């Protein structure tokens with residue numbers, strides 16, 4: 001059965017407000033809700049809610065009620081999402097992926113890199129992170145926007161997997177990056193990927209569960225922390241993660257299903273971080289938070 005997206009096109013500030021209103025109305029129900037930047041210069045954003053086609057009438061009616069007070073004449077648009085072609089999907093792993101300014105590709109696709117692309121070469125292997133998963137792609141997109149707007153002096157990639165996110169940070173800015181993973185195979189693969197991508201110096205790989213290593217104090221506190229793990233461990237480690245964050249620092253979290261995002265945001269608000277934005281990719285969300293905002 002087909003899926004549908006109902007959305008409104010507004011400014012960034014309005015999209016955040018509408019996201020709040022939608023979550024208040026739809027609460028713990030199983031609808032994915034999200035905001036997406038459409039045009040940075042024109043400050044055009046979409047606030048969307050996703051549902052099955054059969055639920056459209058009821059959700060549309062409730063969406064209209066949500067908008068009634070503050071945005072009575074805002075048109076609600078609709079988009080029917082394509083049914084997933086599982087055969088094509090199984091071939092996706094072979095294709096390069098674009099996210100923000102990055103093109104993540106396998107070694108067989110070097111010729112697909114165009115001038116202006118920030119290319120990261122990762123072959124599917126023993127560690128997670130080829131760019132195809134919604135969480136990796138979401139992190140890459142937010143990393144690109146944070147690096148555009150801010151000037152972090154160092155970064156931590158917690159749960160580095162293939163090393164793709166740490167490599168992305170180094171491709172954008174020549175700052176020291178600590179990349180850690182609980183899995184020693186991942187740190188070995190990530191180190192090898194960094195070498196393949198020509199970003200060896202300033203990038204340290206350490207095997208450690210959570211924050212259990214002296215490396216965090218030696219390299220931190222960090223202006224930017226990226227952690228693509230899962231909602232439950234992220235919630236648990238919120239207080240500890242924040243102690244390794246520099247004042248005013250940015251945090252990018254992923255590995256979170258759309259329905260879990262409020263619990264994650266609440267845990268990090270409780271630890272002193274403000275929500276900057278949430279982006280949605282294939283049912284997964286990536287959350288950008290900032291200390292003291």
Ligand SMILES: C[S@@+](CC[C@H](N)C(=O)[O-])C[C@H]1O[C@@H](n2cnc3c(N)ncnc32)[C@H](O)[C@@H]1O
Pocket residue numbers: 127128129130131135136139158159160161162163164165180181182183186208209210211228229233255
């Ligand atoms: C979803 S993958 C993310 C990989 C890569 N950063 C990306 O975005 O594609 C999560 C990674 O976190 C690691 N991991 C899971 N729990 C961890 C923990 N408590 N401490 C450190 N790493 C952890 C896993 O071994 C895995 O490599």
